[in-house]
Amino acid sequence: MQFVHFVQHSIGLFAPLKRNFAYLDPGTGSFLLQLLLATLLGGLFLVRVFWNRIKDFFKRVFSKNKTVESPANEQPGNEQPGNEQ
């Protein structure tokens, strides 16, 4: 319960936006673990995005004669549901 208050207080500092008393208990440990991993996860993500861009670049360079797939197709979030595998 104290933890939920903690979240609510910290949000109050950000903006006057009404926070909808996130009813879910996020869990103190889960909350702190994310903060602990934040830098690492952010770094890994940037590396992966960067690496994908490098791969796309080389794909385009080496397949100039073929029709090139638009990079938009490879953006996350564009998959149709059910084809998630």
Added chain:
Amino acid sequence: MNNPAMNNLAMSNSQRPLSALDSSFRDPSGFLFSRSGTLYRQVNQSYRTHFDTLMSSGLYQELVKSGRLVAHQAADILAEIPELAYQVIQPELIPFISYPYEWGFSQLKDAALCTLTIQKMALEKGMSLKDASAYNIQFHLGHPTLIDTLSFEVYREGEPWIAYRQFCQHFLAPLALMAYVDIRLSQLLRTYIDGIPLDLASRLLPSRTKYNLPLATHIHLHAATQQRYSDKTVKRADVRRRMSRIAFLGLIDNLESAVRHLSWKPSGTEWAGYYTDTNYTPPALEHKKQIVSNFLDRIQPKNVWDLGANTGLFSRLASERGIETIAFDIDPAAVELNYQQCQQAKEKHLLPLVMDFTNPSPSIGWNNRERDSLMERAPAQAAMALALVHHLAISNNVPLPQLAAFFRELTRWLIIEFVPKTDSQVQRLLATREDIFPDYHFAGFEKAFGESFHIHEAIDVQESQRRMYLMEGMD
């Protein structure tokens, strides 16, 4: 947040109307209720800003268009608790509600990936999921979809994902246990209503999962961190770090990768090879298919439950006619193979589910009412019980009159196959036990079922000992 005016707008549970659904009580943003047989969702004032952002940002449209969120219409009716209400909406209905402990491996995996995709799409529009419960996902038209329109909140950079713990417990832990330990561990979801506790998952998983970085982090380390802080209070002043948007995206990305890499190959369970070594010669199988097809055309049911459907060979006779069909089977391998076929063929009217009819899903959760038992989700208009009766009557000693009563509660129309003692499969069941079934024969079966059903047709299957019946329940 200490604004007293706002406190008045928060709905307390004592104000919940009796018409509100028994599963819809935790979230003060709103609740589901039914009126005159229609399902509505009240959106409360406290949720107003988030709801408006969902609708105006384009997120709603994008999610509905890609089939990831149920659509809704504005409902021009009086709210259930008007003093709290902002709006009332009428959501699109899901024909059959199923629960994560009834899903096969890939269904749970697809539901997990769907949740993460929704979260990514939400972040792009400045929103975030405030919960990640597997019960918010339902299967509709062959794919997973979010049914809780009020799951979204405006994203504020700096905060970690509030639903991270829930995602790990509802999705990642059960999937990892199914993949690394035993497929049957999805049944733990029936006992643990808020997902599998991470410390339990951590203990059950083999130690080699500690060398898998995502699992080591999101399950093992996560469990340890939960234990460490379980009795500690953390003051805001002590927490200096924030979680940037990039880190947030990194977390979602990492979870997605963890889920994608989990796999299970169905094999070695007793039914998966069923159709390659059954009691049917090719003509017998064809004749049986013909009989079922004719019966279905005669009944023209709105929906069909296929009990003991295996990989859905006969279920598809119904679903390919556009009839909403559920293919139940006790074997997770059969359900998995069935679902994979559904995905490949993009089938829209077939839902495979895991179900043991000698011990079907009970009602669980708060007040034993949050999640409905299987019988509470009955009746179906028509049910098929092909090559099933002997498993219930002989293997499980259920007397035929009790079977008949069970089916009568389950359905109005019944397509059922009786497998007599002369059939080699029944002989196999009786091989190592005493035959205590004096009434288990055609006459005994017809007498027992004749108490609750009109028997319209009885057709012997060619080149087989078995007989197919078409029955209609008596009122």
